[in-house]
Amino acid sequence: MLDLAILGLLHEQELHGYEIRRRLRDELGLFANISFGSLYPALSRLEASGAVAVAESTGPATVAVPMPSTGSISGDRAGLRARRAGTPRGTKRSRKVYRLTDQGRDLFEQLLDAEEPVGTDDARSFGLRLAFARHLAPQARLSLLERRRGQLTRRLATDRVRAAGQSLDVYTRSLAEHSTEATQHDIAWLDRLIESERQKQAVLRSETGGPRSGKSMTAVKGTNP
Amino acid sequence: MLDLAILGLLHEQELHGYEIRRRLRDELGLFANISFGSLYPALSRLEASGAVAVAESTGPATVAVPMPSTGSISGDRAGLRARRAGTPRGTKRSRKVYRLTDQGRDLFEQLLDAEEPVGTDDARSFGLRLAFARHLAPQARLSLLERRRGQLTRRLATDRVRAAGQSLDVYTRSLAEHSTEATQHDIAWLDRLIESERQKQAVLRSETGGPRSGKSMTAVKGTNP
DNA sequence: CATTGATATATCAATCTGATATATCGTGTC
DNA sequence: GACACGATATATCAGATTGATATATCAATG
Numbered sequence: 001m002l003d004l005a006i007l008g009l010l011h012e013q014e015l016h017g018y019e020i021r022r023r024l025r026d027e028l029g030l031f032a033n034i035s036f037g038s039l040y041p042a043l044s045r046l047e048a049s050g051a052v053a054v055a056e057s058t059g060p061a062t063v064a065v066p067m068p069s070t071g072s073i074s075g076d077r078a079g080l081r082a083r084r085a086g087t088p089r090g091t092k093r094s095r096k097v098y099r100l101t102d103q104g105r106d107l108f109e110q111l112l113d114a115e116e117p118v119g120t121d122d123a124r125s126f127g128l129r130l131a132f133a134r135h136l137a138p139q140a141r142l143s144l145l146e147r148r149r150g151q152l153t154r155r156l157a158t159d160r161v162r163a164a165g166q167s168l169d170v171y172t173r174s175l176a177e178h179s180t181e182a183t184q185h186d187i188a189w190l191d192r193l194i195e196s197e198r199q200k201q202a203v204l205r206s207e208t209g210g211p212r213s214g215k216s217m218t219a220v221k222g223t224n225p
Numbered sequence: 226m227l228d229l230a231i232l233g234l235l236h237e238q239e240l241h242g243y244e245i246r247r248r249l250r251d252e253l254g255l256f257a258n259i260s261f262g263s264l265y266p267a268l269s270r271l272e273a274s275g276a277v278a279v280a281e282s283t284g285p286a287t288v289a290v291p292m293p294s295t296g297s298i299s300g301d302r303a304g305l306r307a308r309r310a311g312t313p314r315g316t317k318r319s320r321k322v323y324r325l326t327d328q329g330r331d332l333f334e335q336l337l338d339a340e341e342p343v344g345t346d347d348a349r350s351f352g353l354r355l356a357f358a359r360h361l362a363p364q365a366r367l368s369l370l371e372r373r374r375g376q377l378t379r380r381l382a383t384d385r386v387r388a389a390g391q392s393l394d395v396y397t398r399s400l401a402e403h404s405t406e407a408t409q410h411d412i413a414w415l416d417r418l419i420e421s422e423r424q425k426q427a428v429l430r431s432e433t434g435g436p437r438s439g440k441s442m443t444a445v446k447g448t449n450p
Numbered sequence: 451c452a453t454t455g456a457t458a459t460a461t462c463a464a465t466c467t468g469a470t471a472t473a474t475c476g477t478g479t480c
Numbered sequence: 481g482a483c484a485c486g487a488t489a490t491a492t493c494a495g496a497t498t499g500a501t502a503t504a505t506c507a508a509t510g
Contacts, residue, residue: 002496018458028397029387029404038497040460045496094505095458133396162254171358171418172253178414179254185410189403227466243489263466265491319474320489 001125002042005031007051007100007108008132014055016095017043030127043098051104055097113140115147126151138204142197149190156183226350227267230256232276232325232333233357239280241320242268255352268323276329280322338365340372351376363429367422374415381408 005028009020017039024031046052100108112132116125126148133141163176230253234245242264249256271277325333337357341350351373358366388401 016458026383027387027390027393029384029401033498035498035500036459037461037499041496127400130400131397134394158251159254162252165252168252169359172356174414174418175352175355176254178411181414182407182410185407186403189399189406193399241489258467260467260469261490262468262492266465 001128002031002034002038003046003051004108004111004132005128006039006042006046007104007111008128008135010052010098010100010104011108011132011135014097014099016097018095028128028131030124030131043096046104047098049103049107050101051107052098053101055099109135112136115143138197138201142194142201145190145194145197149187149194152183152187152190156180156187159183226353227256227259227263228271228276229333229336229357230353231264231267231271232329232336233353233360235277235323235325235329236333236357236360239322239324241322243320253353253356255349255356268321271329272323274332275326276332277323278326280324334360337361340368363422363426367419367426370415370419370422374412374419377408377412377415381405381412384408 005024006020009015009023015023017036020043021034021036021039024034043052047054112129112135116122126144129136129144133144136144159176159180163173163180165173165176168176230249231245234240234248240248242261245268246259246261246264249259268277272279337354337360341347351369354361354369358369361369384401384405388398388405390398390401393401
């Protein structure tokens, strides 16, 4: 799951580990505080599998990559030299900037498009996929939304059973009721997204395949900046 | 965190591993599908540390099986077997029923009352504590709710910054907006809980400490069954 | 110029997940 | 009767994640 997040961010531009963490936290809002003990090994794995590659560690074009062996502790010397040599931007300690390879691009699409196993009911997994939904084909995007809706509907059923339980104290009951409401709210949101997607696809079809009778009952709320 | 959940469930009655998992899933709704690879080692740890003890798995005649009348849909299979056959002990794989020790009771209170470190913004941790909030002193209960409210308020601020970001596509923006709404909804819920708690404590004070001017502006919504 | 805080990478033990193995028992089904 | 199947029940493993800690650079503060 973290792999997908990393590949997705690198899809846009080259990034180093620390910056990936920052974006995950500040921009995506997923993985509120992903651990470095998780991030760096993930990057190493992806590098070993050929999905990402180290792209020129921030230096002026003169400095070569320190050494093939990952004894990067001695690499900061090169970073220092690079900075003194007049690098315009604030080059910190020698960064390892990663870029996506063609193989990584394939892996990204494969991971993004894959249906998570049925038992999975993870808001994170969906949120991550939605954040990269623009890279999905319209049909796959719709499938993602509908799959998630199914998950939530199933959860709503069990939530209601739980909230109807008799042996609950005030707090547990309130928790169950609130959970039910939150799930309903999520479903309503998804319904808006799904409707919006259907509208978009109807427009696309009518543009490419000739005018068809599109029953547009609701205004499309989402606006593209 | 799982330790707290286990201890909390055992606080009520003796349980075996499989049943603990079922209750976590079906009754509490937390740990949607806690892994056995997590649960059983946790039970072993707790047993090793003396917080729980094995209470006669398939005891000969005196079977300490939970009452089948109290909503225990399944849970008397072994007991049935034991009663019917008289069970020559040892040959069959049987349940390991755990009970809370005095030491475990102390640990439970300690874990439940402990403030989680400031960086923690975990809905699960709060949900778990709320589910066992009836074991907390009124003041500690109020602290828990207010601490959580603080967490959510802080999150709301970052959520809003994120939603105001300019470089977001439709999907990421929708995600950010929905996240903001969900957090607001959570805060409103907490406010109702907090108000309800304050009412309760005011009533308690007026009952024990003589009649005081209780300005009851809002009706207490939560009702105890 | 010493100290703090942000940037940046790395590693470790403890723990969690998802998968798999093993075994018993009740139920349906042919 | 046999025989598959699903639920109950415990256990273990590889791989991934967390939270902590270590190391180092750099900017700002006093």
